[in-house]
Amino acid sequence: MNHNTHRSFTIFSSFLILMYFLPIQLVAQIPFNPNHLEPPPQPSLHDSLGQINYKATLHSIDNEVIFFESLKDKVIFAHVWATTCGPCIPELPALEKLYESLPKEYITFLMISLDESTELVQQFLKNEELNLPIQLMDSGWAFADVSAGTPIQIVMPSTYIIDKKGKIRYKHIGAADWNTPKIKDFLLSLAIE
Numbered sequence: 133m134n135h136n137t138h139r140s141f142t143i144f145s146s147f148l149i150l151m152y153f154l155p156i157q158l159v160a161q162i163p164f165n166p167n168h169l170e171p172p173p174q175p176s177l178h179d180s181l182g183q184i185n186y187k188a189t190l191h192s193i194d195n196e197v198i199f200f201e202s203l204k205d206k207v208i209f210a211h212v213w214a215t216t217c218g219p220c221i222p223e224l225p226a227l228e229k230l231y232e233s234l235p236k237e238y239i240t241f242l243m244i245s246l247d248e249s250t251e252l253v254q255q256f257l258k259n260e261e262l263n264l265p266i267q268l269m270d271s272g273w274a275f276a277d278v279s280a281g282t283p284i285q286i287v288m289p290s291t292y293i294i295d296k297k298g299k300i301r302y303k304h305i306g307a308a309d310w311n312t313p314k315i316k317d318f319l320l321s322l323a324i325e
Contacts, residue, residue: 152230158276159198170309171309171314172291172310174314183298184292184299187200188200188269189270195250200278207239207294209234209239209291211227212292213288213289219288220257220307224262226309226310227243228263230310230315233311238320241265242265243264243265244269246268246269246271250268254261286298288305289305289307290305291310296323
């Protein structure tokens with residue numbers, strides 16, 4: 133066997149061994165088709181999934197600090213994503229349309245990137261021609277149920293809708309087409325509650 137053949141065989145063998153030990157069922161649990169995003173499940177006005185952590189802070193890609201405490205009395209639509217998250221990317225155009233259609237005086241829209249570099253996110257937005265309000269986490273995880281001591285679990289993409297009293301009223305894990313009448317109506321109904 134020559135050197136190139138041996139190297140190819142070694143790489144292929146390593147790939148097969150890696151595939152054998154990967155938890156395949158985890159990958160199969162989240163179906164995803166980037167060409168067809170389904171609408172998220174219908175939210176209910178009667179649900180409460182806990183209370184957000186008002187002590188958490190974010191910063192915008194323009195380095196403005198955002199205190200969750202300052203968002204009291206506003207409905208919050210928060211979406212957790214990253215530039216490296218495959219299912220997150222196809223959602224962004226629909227999220228931008230949803231953002232543009234909502235009254236900003238009643239509903240705060242947070243696009244919380246888990247990327248570590250502000251510059252990376254800014255370049256990504258420029259390349260994708262997106263105009264969304266992007267934030268990065270500073271301290272604390274805002275969406276754990278602090279009243280119940282729920283452990284922190286960060287999954288991408290995930291979306292939270294919080295009412296004016298800080299109650300998490302909707303949570304969805306996975307990619308979806310967010311620009312739907314049901315989601316808009318739900319957000320507006322929370323704004324007038």
